[in-house]
Amino acid sequence: MTEQQRTAPAAAQTATEDRPVAPFDHHSAECNTDPVGYYREFRQTCPVGRTDAHGGFVYTTRYADVVRIARDDDTFSSARATAGGDGTAIVIPRGPGLEQYPIELDPPAATGYRDLINPLLTQDAVAELAPMVARHTTRVVDAFIAEGSVDFVRDLTNPLPAAVTLDWLGFPESDWAKLAGPIHDIFAALPGSERAVRGAAGLAYLDQRIRELIVERRAEPTGDAVSYLAAQRRADGELFDADELVSVIGLLIAGGVDTTTSLTGSTLVHLSRHPEDRQRLIDSPDLLLTATDEFLRVFAPSQSMARTVRTDTEVGGCPVTAGDRVLIPWVAANHDPAVFPDPEQLRLDRDAARHLSFGIGSHRCAGAHLARLMFREMITQVLTRLPDFRVVEEGLVAYPTRGNQSGWDAIPAVFTPGPRRDADAAGARPTASLTGDRELVMVATTTATDEVLEVRLADPTGAELPSWTPGAHLEVRLPSGRVRQYSLCGDPSDTREYRIAALREPAGRGGSVELHALARAGVTLSVRGPRNHFPLVDAPGYLLLAGGIGITPILAMAREADRRGVPFRLVYGGRTRASMAFVDEVTALAGDRVTLLPQDEAGLPDLRALLDAAGPDTAVYCCGPTGMIDAVERVCAEAGRSGQLHVERFTADDLEVAFDPATNTEFEVHLARTGATLRVPRDRRMIDVLREVVPGLTYDCEKGYCGACETRVLAGTPEHRDSLLTDEERAAGRSMMICVGRCRSERLVLDL
Numbered sequence: 011m012t013e014q015q016r017t018a019p020a021a022a023q024t025a026t027e028d029r030p031v032a033p034f035d036h037h038s039a040e041c042n043t044d045p046v047g048y049y050r051e052f053r054q055t056c057p058v059g060r061t062d063a064h065g066g067f068v069y070t071t072r073y074a075d076v077v078r079i080a081r082d083d084d085t086f087s088s089a090r091a092t093a094g095g096d097g098t099a100i101v102i103p104r105g106p107g108l109e110q111y112p113i114e115l116d117p118p119a120a121t122g123y124r125d126l127i128n129p130l131l132t133q134d135a136v137a138e139l140a141p142m143v144a145r146h147t148t149r150v151v152d153a154f155i156a157e158g159s160v161d162f163v164r165d166l167t168n169p170l171p172a173a174v175t176l177d178w179l180g181f182p183e184s185d186w187a188k189l190a191g192p193i194h195d196i197f198a199a200l201p202g203s204e205r206a207v208r209g210a211a212g213l214a215y216l217d218q219r220i221r222e223l224i225v226e227r228r229a230e231p232t233g234d235a236v237s238y239l240a241a242q243r244r245a246d247g248e249l250f251d252a253d254e255l256v257s258v259i260g261l262l263i264a265g266g267v268d269t270t271t272s273l274t275g276s277t278l279v280h281l282s283r284h285p286e287d288r289q290r291l292i293d294s295p296d297l298l299l300t301a302t303d304e305f306l307r308v309f310a311p312s313q314s315m316a317r318t319v320r321t322d323t324e325v326g327g328c329p330v331t332a333g334d335r336v337l338i339p340w341v342a343a344n345h346d347p348a349v350f351p352d353p354e355q356l357r358l359d360r361d362a363a364r365h366l367s368f369g370i371g372s373h374r375c376a377g378a379h380l381a382r383l384m385f386r387e388m389i390t391q392v393l394t395r396l397p398d399f400r401v402v403e404e405g406l407v408a409y410p411t412r413g414n415q416s417g418w419d420a421i422p423a424v425f426t427p428g429p430r431r432d433a434d435a436a437g438a439r440p441t442a443s444l445t446g447d448r449e450l451v452m453v454a455t456t457t458a459t460d461e462v463l464e465v466r467l468a469d470p471t472g473a474e475l476p477s478w479t480p481g482a483h484l485e486v487r488l489p490s491g492r493v494r495q496y497s498l499c500g501d502p503s504d505t506r507e508y509r510i511a512a513l514r515e516p517a518g519r520g521g522s523v524e525l526h527a528l529a530r531a532g533v534t535l536s537v538r539g540p541r542n543h544f545p546l547v548d549a550p551g552y553l554l555l556a557g558g559i560g561i562t563p564i565l566a567m568a569r570e571a572d573r574r575g576v577p578f579r580l581v582y583g584g585r586t587r588a589s590m591a592f593v594d595e596v597t598a599l600a601g602d603r604v605t606l607l608p609q610d611e612a613g614l615p616d617l618r619a620l621l622d623a624a625g626p627d628t629a630v631y632c633c634g635p636t637g638m639i640d641a642v643e644r645v646c647a648e649a650g651r652s653g654q655l656h657v658e659r660f661t662a663d664d665l666e667v668a669f670d671p672a673t674n675t676e677f678e679v680h681l682a683r684t685g686a687t688l689r690v691p692r693d694r695r696m697i698d699v700l701r702e703v704v705p706g707l708t709y710d711c712e713k714g715y716c717g718a719c720e721t722r723v724l725a726g727t728p729e730h731r732d733s734l735l736t737d738e739e740r741a742a743g744r745s746m747m748i749c750v751g752r753c754r755s756e757r758l759v760l761d762l
Contacts, residue, residue, distance in 0.1 A: 031059075031060055032052070032056050032060065034059060034063065035061065036048075036069070036102075036337065036339065037063075037103075037413035038063075042411055042412050042413075045416070046354060049071050049341065049342035049345065052069070053342065053346070057071045057075070057326055058071070058072075058075060058325050058326035064102050064103040066335070067316070067334065067335035067337055068325060068330050068334055068335070069336075069339070070326065070339065071339065071342040071346075072343070072346055073343040073346035073366070074346075075325055076338045076340070076343040077343070077371075078325075078736075079317055079336055079338050080369060080373070081370060081371035081717065083116050083117050085321060086317040086319060086336065087116050087317060087320050088100055088114055088115065088116055088317055088318075088373060089114060089318075092318045092320060098110070098114070099316070100114060100315050100316055101315060101316055102335055102337055107213075109257060110257055110264075111257040111261065112124050112127075112258070112261075116372070120372060121372075122244055123258055124372070124376065126239065126242055128706060128708050130238060130239075131376045131377050131378075132705070133379050133709075134705065136379040136380045139178060140383060140387075142174065142177065142178070143174050143383055143384055146170055147170055147384075147387045147391050148431050150166055150169055151392075151396075151431075152431055153165065154166075155395060155396060155427065155429070156427050156428070156430060157427065158427040159423065160399075160423050160424075160425070161421060162275055162401075163275055163418055163421050164420070166274075167271040167274040167278075167388065168267070168268075168271050169187070170384065171267045171268075172186055172190030172267050173186050173190075174384055175262070178380075179234060179235045179262065180223060180232060180235060180236040181219065181223065181236075185219055189215070189263070191212065192209045192211070192212020192213060192215070192216070195208055195212065213260075216260060217256055217260070220255070220256045220260065221252055221256060224252055224256075227241075228240045236259065239255055239258065239259065262377065265375065266377050266380060266381070268415070269311040269381060270381050270384050271311075272418070273311050273381070274384075274388050274389065276309035276416070277385070277389060278399075278401065278423070279401055279406070282399065282401035284356075287356070288397075290358055291358070292393050292394075292397055293545055294542050294543055294545055295390065295393075296539070296540075296541040296542060296543075297358055297542075298389060299386075299541065300358065300541075302385060303361075303365055304356060304358060304360045304365075305356075305385075306365050306367040307344045307350065307360075307365035307367060308356050310340045310341050310365070310367035311415060311416060311417060312340060312367065312415060313339060313415060313416050314340060314341065314413065314414055315337075315338055315340070316335055316336060317335075317336050318333065319331060319333060319336060320332060340366045340367055343366045344365050344366055349364060363710075363711045363713065363716060364715050368381075368710075368716075374710075374717060376708070396426070398426050399423045401421055401422070401423045402422040402423060405421075406420065406421060407419040447536045447537070447538060448536070449534050449536055450469060450470070450475075450508070450534070451467065451468060451469075451470045452465055452466070452529060452530065452532065453466050453507065458511055459590070459591050460588070461513055461589060462512070462513050462559060462589075462591040463512050463525070463526050463529055464509065464511045465510050465512070466509050467484075467507065467537070468507050468508070470534070474505040474506065475505050475506065475508060476540060477502065477540075478542065479502060479542055479546065480502065480545075480567040480569070481542050481543075481566070481658070482497070482542040482563075482566075483495045483497045483540065483541060483543075484496050484538070484540055484541075485537060485541065486510075486537050487536040487537070488525060488528075489524070489528065489693040489695060490524055490731070491695050491712065491750035492521045493713060494522070494525070497510065497544075497562040497563035498562075499511055499592070501566075502570070508540075511559065511592075512559070514526045520671060523671065528671075533693070536698075543658065544658040546567050546571070547629055549576070549627065550625065551577040551578060551625050552571050552576065552578040552579070552630075553578070553579055553581070553620060553624045554568055554579065554580040555581050555620070555630065555632040555633075555634070555638075556581070556583070556634055557582075557632075557633070558583075558590075558634055558635060560632075560634030560635070561582055561590070561591060561592055561596065563658060564580065564582070564631065564633055565599075567631060568599055568600055568604075572599060578600075578603060579603055579623075579624070580596065580600050580604040581620060582604060582606055583608070583609060583614075583634075583638075585608070585610065586609070586610050587606070587608040589608075593606065617641060618649070621651065622649075627654075628654065629654055630651070630655045631656045631657075632655065632656070632657045633657065643655065674752065675692060675752075675753070676689060676692050677690050677752065677755070677756060678756060678758070679700065679753070679759075680757060680759045681703065681762040682759055682760065683762055684703060684704060686703045688700065688702075690752070695749065695750070696748050696751065696753075697712070697719060697748045697749045700762065704762055707719065707762075709749050712749045713749070714731055714733055714734065714749055714751070715733045715734050715747075716734075719749045720734075720745050720747055721745060721748050721760050721762060722744065722761035723745055723758060723760060725758070726753060726756075726758035726759055727743060727754040727755040727758075728753060728754070728758060729751060729753055730747070730751055731750040732746070732747035732749075732750055734747065735747070
């Protein structure tokens, strides 16, 4: 223990007489080397503790504690005034810089500034920026693609976010390069270094340019974001003054540039080190939509933030005193096994939307949608235009400290040179998939078995549907807000209808029961996709293993193998013959190439014998119950054939709130600020109804656990279906997640 660690502040010693001071320092060499392992050790031995490092503070390591502190604005503050003294209040140790609005304010003072910027960064607003993002990415990649070598930080991940952010705001092109470097310097330099001084000088220039731009846009508005911000008024009717706008715009620039630089760089390093993940993304480009949140979880750009205790309380059993500083490390929360099983594994298909890399609560990152868009476009263009890139490990340079911000200062790479594109022509067509919600109508529903429902979906206008390949699925958002994935089991050549099937599981978490209950011709569903995380690879032969409802993707694969003329064997098992859907269709298609194994007649299949009978280069595909997939994985591993095995699992989120959709009632919502009164039918989500009147609503996960859509309830009794609010918060009924919540009374009054 160092001398600094032995000397604790008096308040800290008084508050923790029964708790020893821990040798914790998130800026230490040990933590820099392996932040995840560092926090893991403390989580296991002393998950909440007090350290004397950097003047003394309380540290946390668990997801639940981090969420509680980040969301409890009454007990924990982000404001400089509460922290006292000079310097940034939201990091430890405190650093220099102007006060940042709204992140260094607490509600209600922060609310006006959030309301100022939120309309610029909604999902719909960001979607309109996609062609501009694609154009800039193409231009930036064109500048180096013919060379065959690159420093990804210098040539892509720093200049692209800077160009997009500054162009969106309205800065002239002559400013982009001048500001991109200094912003990166601030994050990548050691405090007090020559580089940090250079970065500070760049920020002084940024301050000057923002002020000049505000004056210009107030005199002659254009269509850029600064024009919009400069024209907005505070609640008292006055224009926001220059100092306020400098703070807000400066934060938008800092938040939009280097955080995306960090995330994209770390992802590119990972994909170079793990070519199997890179190939999966190349083969299934839409997998990047899911994988983005997993990359954010694992490679959180902002590693930690800090808050100041307002009143004496406790955190995870550790007493804290008013005035104490508390560290909330996003990186530790993102790797808490209580929320993310096997957290140190990066799984491209993991639903990681609960990650805290965008924060949570009143200061959740407003630019989350823009960050995802820029990240996906950069990664997609790298994978499509220089797919064989290799990072030169010997030249990697990491940030000197990863306590607050993580990232790379240099990522040299080599690749096969490629052709340039015309950025102007390419800019109209974003490379990255922007697949969003699509409304489809049920045109027919059929009972395939007593427990399996077949549903056919079409565009209500009669338009052709996007193409798909065997193994693809639709992500269906049910009226309750539940999200479920259903494999497409029809014919990919049919562009007029999609065909899915769902097994009714009364003991499940309600999604299948809800779909069965509402299924009838004319019902509209919101879907995303098709997406294919389970593609049928080219192979000289296939062994297709299906269990129960797992026949749905396997059926499409058998149809495709038959079309190609490739040998295949299909083994289809179920509890009973009567429970097995599409038996007649499978038999007609595959003939003697299919083996039906009802368990009550034939028992369990001999997986080892099936595998031994398959040729050495046969691709093995398996979809079915978890136990079946586990058994197939085990047999393939024992035979040394894991590389030939392809599986798909669809499992409900363990933390999802269970409820009976049959209890849905129609209710009325009155919006206090807009004055509108709306009816929410039983079969529609409240947020969908509200968006028709309040298009600037903030939301993200739409599953009830990111907190972006949390809305104050002024009257009425909300029905909480989220997994974020505590029991006490639910009982109080002062706020709710409008993406999944409903109403127990006849009317709600919301602060909208």
